Amino acid sequence: MHGCPERTMSELFDSACLRTVEAAAIAASGDDGWSLMQRAGQAAWSSLRRRWPQAGRVLVLAGPGNNGGDGYVLARLALQDGCVVQVLALADAGPGTALARRACADYLASGGQLLPWRGQLPEADVVVDALLGLGLSRAPQGELAALIEQLNASAVPVLSIDLPSGVMADTGGVPGVAVQATQTVAMLLPSFGLYTGAALNHVGAVEVAGLEHGLTREQRGSPCAWRVGAGDLAALLPRRQRDWHKGRNGHVLLLGGNHGMGGAVLLAARAALRSGAGLVSVATCGVHVPALLASCAELMGFDAAAADMLKARLGAAGVLALGPGLGCDDWARALYAQVLASDLPKVLDADALNLLAAAPRPLAGSVITPHPGEAARLLGCRTADIQADRLAALHALVQRYDCAVVLKGAGSLVGAPQALPWLVDAGNPGMAVGGMGDVLTGVIAALLAQGLSPLQAARGGALLHAAAGDLAAGRHPYGMMPSDLMPHLRVLANPEDV
Incomplete structure (x- = not known):
C-alpha cells in the first residue's frame, strides 16, 4: 500500500522498570544524575522548538521532583535562546530533590525568576508541564488540582515531560483531574500508560527521547508489553x-x-x-x-x-x-x-x-x-x-x-x-x-x-x-x-x- 505508515513495533515499560533504567543510565554516566537531567531538559526543549518554532513566551510549571528539575533545565535553555520565560511553582512545591535544587539554581543564575501560584496563569505561547511526571500515586488535590483545571481551561498548547500530570504511568488511568497535553515527550523509554485508556485523552502527540542512554537490552530490563501500529x-x-x-x-x-x-x-x-x-x-x-x-x-x-x-x-x-x-x-x-x-x-x-x-x-x-x-x-x-x-x-x-x-x-x-x-x-x-x-x-x-x-x-x-x-x-x-x-x-x- 503506497504511503503506508512506518513500523512502530516497540517495547513498553512500567514505572518500576523505568526507574531501574534511569538508575542504570545514571550509573553509566558516572555522576549523580546531573548529566542525564541536562540531556532530558535539552530533549524537552528541542521537542518544544520543533513543535512551536515561533513561541517566544514559555511558562514552565515545575514540581518538586526531578521532573521539575527537567523543567528548570528547559527554562534555562529557553532563556538562553532569547525567550521570555516564567517558572511557576506551588507555594509548598519548590525544588525537593538535590538535582532539582541545582537545576533551579542554574536557572536563577541565568537571570530567571520564580513566580508563586496566585490562582492565575500568566500569559504564554506554550506551557511546559513538569509537575509530576512518573511520580503520581493518587489523584491531584488542592492547589495542584486547581492549577491543572485552569491550565486545561486555557487555549494554550502544553508540552508534558514524561507524562501529563495526573495520568498513571503503569495503567493509563486518570483518577482525577489531569493535564490535557498537546504533546508529551517521554524520557529514556516509553511507559505503558501513554498508550491506552483514559490517558489517550491527555497525552496528545507522543515522542520518545532516548537520551543516548547506551544501555544493553539486559540493562533495560523486561518490558511489560509490546506496542504495534499499522506499519x-x-x-x-x-x-x-x-x-x-x-x-x-x-x-x-x-x-x-x-x-x-x-x-x-x-x-x-x-x-x-x-x-x-x-x-x-x-x-x-x-x-x-x-x-x-x-x-x-x-x-x-x-x-x-x-x-x-x-x-x-x-x-x-x-x-x-x-x-x-x-x-x-x-x-x-x-x-x-x-x-x-x-x-x-x-x-x-x-x-x-x-x-x-x-x-x-x-x-x-x-x-x-x-x-x-x-x-x-x-x-x-x-x-x-x-x-x-x-x-x-x-x-x-x-x-x-x-x-x-x-x-x-x-x-x-x-x-x-x-x-x-x-x-x-x-x-x-x-x-x-x-x-x-x-x-x-x-x-x-x-x-x-x-x-x-x-x-x-x-x-x-x-x-x-x-x-x-x-x-x-x-x-x-x-x-x-x-x-x-x-x-x-x-x-x-x-x-x-x-
Missing part, C-alpha cells in the same frame, strides 16, 4: 503461496443473528470474507437467510434450527465464531452449548460472553473479545475497575479463561497464556458504534482459519480491524459505519501491499 501489519498477517486454494484459507462458521439482529452476523461474515477466509457459512434464524444471501451471495447461509445442516457444517468448519446478534434466549443457549461442546478453535463475543460469564470455564485454543463492560461481567467486577487498570484486567481474563483475549477499547490490549501482552496503537473514536465488534469477530475468525495461532489471530486481527477503521475514518470519523471498513480490510489483509 507492523505485514509482519503479523499470513502470507499465501501461489498454489493455495480456498481450502487452505479455511472455513469459518459464524453462529448468531437472533430475531431482529441478523445484521450483526452478516457484518461478521462479510468481514471474514474480506479478511481472507476461503469459505464462510452462517447459521442464523431462518427468517434472516434470504436477506443474508441477497446481501452477500458469497456466503453459505442456513437456518440454525435445521439440526442436520448444523451438524454437517459443524463437522466441515475449521473455526467457529459465536456471539454477533446471538441474544440470551433458549435458541441462543442451544447454539452456545453446541459450540462449546466442539473441539474446534472458537471466537466468542457479545452475548456469547454474557453466557460465558454466567458459568465461567477455560477455553484453551480460543479467543474472546470483550469490551470493558463485558470484561467486568467476565471477572465479576465493575467496568470502572477494568478501565482503572486495563493491563491487570487483561492478565486476569487470560488467567481465568486460559485463552487469547482482546480487551477492546482505546488502546486495545491482546494477551494469551505465557505471552507478553500486546497493545494496539491504532483505531479512533468513530469506531465506537454498534456492529464494530461484530466486524472484529469476523476478522479474527478468518485469521484463525488461515492457520494463525489464537494469539497471532487476536493480535493481527485487532490491528487489522483498527487500521481499517483509521483508513475508513479519514478526517471524518463520526458517522462512520462498520460496513465502511470492508474495502479497507481487503486492502490491508494483503501483506505484500502493506
Whole structure:
C-alpha cells in the first residue's frame, strides 16, 4: 500500500522498570544524575522548538521532583535562546530533590525568576508541564488540582515531560483531574500508560527521547508489553503461496443473528470474507437467510434450527465464531452449548460472553473479545475497575479463561497464556458504534482459519480491524459505519501491499 505508515513495533515499560533504567543510565554516566537531567531538559526543549518554532513566551510549571528539575533545565535553555520565560511553582512545591535544587539554581543564575501560584496563569505561547511526571500515586488535590483545571481551561498548547500530570504511568488511568497535553515527550523509554485508556485523552502527540542512554537490552530490563501500529501489519498477517486454494484459507462458521439482529452476523461474515477466509457459512434464524444471501451471495447461509445442516457444517468448519446478534434466549443457549461442546478453535463475543460469564470455564485454543463492560461481567467486577487498570484486567481474563483475549477499547490490549501482552496503537473514536465488534469477530475468525495461532489471530486481527477503521475514518470519523471498513480490510489483509 503506497504511503503506508512506518513500523512502530516497540517495547513498553512500567514505572518500576523505568526507574531501574534511569538508575542504570545514571550509573553509566558516572555522576549523580546531573548529566542525564541536562540531556532530558535539552530533549524537552528541542521537542518544544520543533513543535512551536515561533513561541517566544514559555511558562514552565515545575514540581518538586526531578521532573521539575527537567523543567528548570528547559527554562534555562529557553532563556538562553532569547525567550521570555516564567517558572511557576506551588507555594509548598519548590525544588525537593538535590538535582532539582541545582537545576533551579542554574536557572536563577541565568537571570530567571520564580513566580508563586496566585490562582492565575500568566500569559504564554506554550506551557511546559513538569509537575509530576512518573511520580503520581493518587489523584491531584488542592492547589495542584486547581492549577491543572485552569491550565486545561486555557487555549494554550502544553508540552508534558514524561507524562501529563495526573495520568498513571503503569495503567493509563486518570483518577482525577489531569493535564490535557498537546504533546508529551517521554524520557529514556516509553511507559505503558501513554498508550491506552483514559490517558489517550491527555497525552496528545507522543515522542520518545532516548537520551543516548547506551544501555544493553539486559540493562533495560523486561518490558511489560509490546506496542504495534499499522506499519507492523505485514509482519503479523499470513502470507499465501501461489498454489493455495480456498481450502487452505479455511472455513469459518459464524453462529448468531437472533430475531431482529441478523445484521450483526452478516457484518461478521462479510468481514471474514474480506479478511481472507476461503469459505464462510452462517447459521442464523431462518427468517434472516434470504436477506443474508441477497446481501452477500458469497456466503453459505442456513437456518440454525435445521439440526442436520448444523451438524454437517459443524463437522466441515475449521473455526467457529459465536456471539454477533446471538441474544440470551433458549435458541441462543442451544447454539452456545453446541459450540462449546466442539473441539474446534472458537471466537466468542457479545452475548456469547454474557453466557460465558454466567458459568465461567477455560477455553484453551480460543479467543474472546470483550469490551470493558463485558470484561467486568467476565471477572465479576465493575467496568470502572477494568478501565482503572486495563493491563491487570487483561492478565486476569487470560488467567481465568486460559485463552487469547482482546480487551477492546482505546488502546486495545491482546494477551494469551505465557505471552507478553500486546497493545494496539491504532483505531479512533468513530469506531465506537454498534456492529464494530461484530466486524472484529469476523476478522479474527478468518485469521484463525488461515492457520494463525489464537494469539497471532487476536493480535493481527485487532490491528487489522483498527487500521481499517483509521483508513475508513479519514478526517471524518463520526458517522462512520462498520460496513465502511470492508474495502479497507481487503486492502490491508494483503501483506505484500502493506
